[in-house]
Amino acid sequence: MTRGLHSIRNRLFLLFISCMLVLLLIVSVLYYQKTTEIIHSKISVLAEKNISQTVGLFDLLLQGYDSVTKSLNSNYEMLRLIEDREANKDPAVSVINERTITNIMGAIYYSRDDIVGIHVITNTGKNYNYERRFAGVIDANFTSSDWYQKLLNSSGEMVWLGLFHGSVINRFQDEQLFVFGRKLYDLTDHRMIGVMLIETNPAPILAALSNVTISPNSRVYIVDREDRLIVSSASEQVKPPALNGLPRPQTAQIIVDNQANQLVVAAKAKMSDWTIIGLTPKEDINAEVVKSREYLYVVIVVLVILSTALAVLISRNISSPLKLLIREMKQVEMGNFKGSVTVNSFEEINSLVSSFNRMVKRMDELIERITLASISEKNAELQALQSQVNPHFLYNTLDMIYWMLDERENDRLGRVILALSHMFRYSSDWEEASKTTLRQELDQMSHYMTIIENRLQGRVSAEVSVYPEWLDVPLPKMTIQPIIENAVKYGLEPLSHKGTLRVSTKVNEQELWIVIEDNGIGMEESVLNRLREMLREDTASIHSPASYRKLSRGIGLTNVHRRIALMFGDSYGLSIHSTQGEGTKVVIAIPLPRKGS
Numbered sequence: 001m002t003r004g005l006h007s008i009r010n011r012l013f014l015l016f017i018s019c020m021l022v023l024l025l026i027v028s029v030l031y032y033q034k035t036t037e038i039i040h041s042k043i044s045v046l047a048e049k050n051i052s053q054t055v056g057l058f059d060l061l062l063q064g065y066d067s068v069t070k071s072l073n074s075n076y077e078m079l080r081l082i083e084d085r086e087a088n089k090d091p092a093v094s095v096i097n098e099r100t101i102t103n104i105m106g107a108i109y110y111s112r113d114d115i116v117g118i119h120v121i122t123n124t125g126k127n128y129n130y131e132r133r134f135a136g137v138i139d140a141n142f143t144s145s146d147w148y149q150k151l152l153n154s155s156g157e158m159v160w161l162g163l164f165h166g167s168v169i170n171r172f173q174d175e176q177l178f179v180f181g182r183k184l185y186d187l188t189d190h191r192m193i194g195v196m197l198i199e200t201n202p203a204p205i206l207a208a209l210s211n212v213t214i215s216p217n218s219r220v221y222i223v224d225r226e227d228r229l230i231v232s233s234a235s236e237q238v239k240p241p242a243l244n245g246l247p248r249p250q251t252a253q254i255i256v257d258n259q260a261n262q263l264v265v266a267a268k269a270k271m272s273d274w275t276i277i278g279l280t281p282k283e284d285i286n287a288e289v290v291k292s293r294e295y296l297y298v299v300i301v302v303l304v305i306l307s308t309a310l311a312v313l314i315s316r317n318i319s320s321p322l323k324l325l326i327r328e329m330k331q332v333e334m335g336n337f338k339g340s341v342t343v344n345s346f347e348e349i350n351s352l353v354s355s356f357n358r359m360v361k362r363m364d365e366l367i368e369r370i371t372l373a374s375i376s377e378k379n380a381e382l383q384a385l386q387s388q389v390n391p392h393f394l395y396n397t398l399d400m401i402y403w404m405l406d407e408r409e410n411d412r413l414g415r416v417i418l419a420l421s422h423m424f425r426y427s428s429d430w431e432e433a434s435k436t437t438l439r440q441e442l443d444q445m446s447h448y449m450t451i452i453e454n455r456l457q458g459r460v461s462a463e464v465s466v467y468p469e470w471l472d473v474p475l476p477k478m479t480i481q482p483i484i485e486n487a488v489k490y491g492l493e494p495l496s497h498k499g500t501l502r503v504s505t506k507v508n509e510q511e512l513w514i515v516i517e518d519n520g521i522g523m524e525e526s527v528l529n530r531l532r533e534m535l536r537e538d539t540a541s542i543h544s545p546a547s548y549r550k551l552s553r554g555i556g557l558t559n560v561h562r563r564i565a566l567m568f569g570d571s572y573g574l575s576i577h578s579t580q581g582e583g584t585k586v587v588i589a590i591p592l593p594r595k596g597s
Contacts, residue, residue, distance in 0.1 A: 009319035013311045020307035028300055035292045043214060043285055044256045047265040050212050051278055052254055054220075055267045057208040062271035064112070065200065066158050069182050071108060072118070072196055076187055078104045083186070083193065086124055098128065105130040114201040116177055119169055120184065121148075122194035131170065142169050147179065151195040156183050160272045162222075162230035163202055178202040178231075202231070209233045212265065212276065215284035221277045222269075230274055248275055321345040325353055328360075337364035373566035416454050419447035435567075438514065439471040441480040445503070448481055452488055460492050465504040470512060473593050476563040482556055483516050483574075483586050491520025491584050511572070512592045517585035523578040531576055535561050557586075564590065 072078065078101055085097040105118045109130045117131035121142070142148050147161050147168050160180045167173030181197040209220040210233060222231040247255045249268045257264040263280040321343035328341045340357045343350065426444050442464060449462045462484075484501065492499035499520055506513040523531070535558060561573040568591050578584040 009315045012315035016311040039288045051265045051267045054211045059271050101128050117199040119197040212278040214280045218280040222274050225273050321349045419450040422447045436477045438473050460499045462501045470505050487518045491518045510592050511589050514588040519583040522580040528578050
């Protein structure tokens, strides 16, 4: 289980799914908070707008009712007839006056559809009524009722009595009514002559109050200054809540209070000292929030499923190529360098796999090159040994001849024999395999030139111009001598004048060039092309087992080129430049040694 958790696939899966879940949680919380805030804000704005419209409608209704009472109070004819009837004792005149007063009230009655009854009560106790039904049936004890006392105690302004279940003055009228009234004054001396009471259908007021409701459970109440309930949109079975602790507007402002358990909106009517209060339960307000929350839950579940699937897909796409790479690494660890990994994944993984394939291929080439170099060294060593019959015996014998010539004071021949002895000793020393230095190769060249200069009697000379810092660079053994030997034999010996052989070094970018050039007869173009073709074919056949057989033909230019390529790589070796009649130049290219090596 622990090993499974440490795998890159499981770790990528856990990392990806954790990041997605954290991000999803943060976004969901922020979205839910913002959505709740927006919904509550919209509901508050809607509630404020609704109650503002309701107060406007309510004020319009009250203004209409106020106009009705003013039209009665300003009707001079009706007021005159009332006073005449009070003063005139003639029954016939009294009946005529009463009928005329009733007709005037009827005209006012039919001016509005919502008026149910109009009642005028004089100071002497006489009353005039105009109703739809049961006209003239008056409660005899009305003088002791609250509504009558309120009218008497008023100073002439409108008295809004409120909503009643049934008429306050007609016991047979049991419909729900909205009741209001005011005092009647004589227009001449402003003396009170009685009171008027008007009862109306409450439907317009209740319809206006319904505009405040936001949800089916919203309740609207109208209360007076003493928190007495005037009108309620709730049914009689629903007990009204305590309204005394709710916020109240002092002026024409609108209050919106988003409390813990309900939304409260309140506004004050201009035509009365009443306050309209709307109460909406928080459960109804949060209904939209609950729907948004449920939708958010569904979205979260879907996103979690998609995130899990995406995490599995991404972790598998990343880990599968790495598993193939690890499997191939184990094959390389067991010595199999022939395989390769082929994937099509992310750019970084593709680059890693490509680098691994190049590394394995390079390792395979290096191992094969080392094997071929070892075979080449052994063949060169064998050929060198075969070319000498008991080399130790030969250079010991040459030493003995040198000392015999030295006793006879034959210095010239002694130098030749000594140089030949050193050459035999150098060519037969294979204890250090085939690797040597430029310094040792130049020493070997010096011995060889001693022999050649004596043989050709000064017709050939050598010039060496090598920077001391390059004398210890590594080279395959017997690199320079075969080139010098070819230059002398084919380029300088045929000359009729003195020939010069020059050896120098040159740095070209990341390569060190050892340049060997002469002023000999040069080569024909066809011979030069054929020789260059041999070098190219020899480079291409280095990794072919068939090339081993070519090594037995002798240590020549192709052999030197092959051994340099085996030691340093295919991009290094010999390059030949020649112009007939001017000379030949052979360049040995080897890698530039690192600083400090």
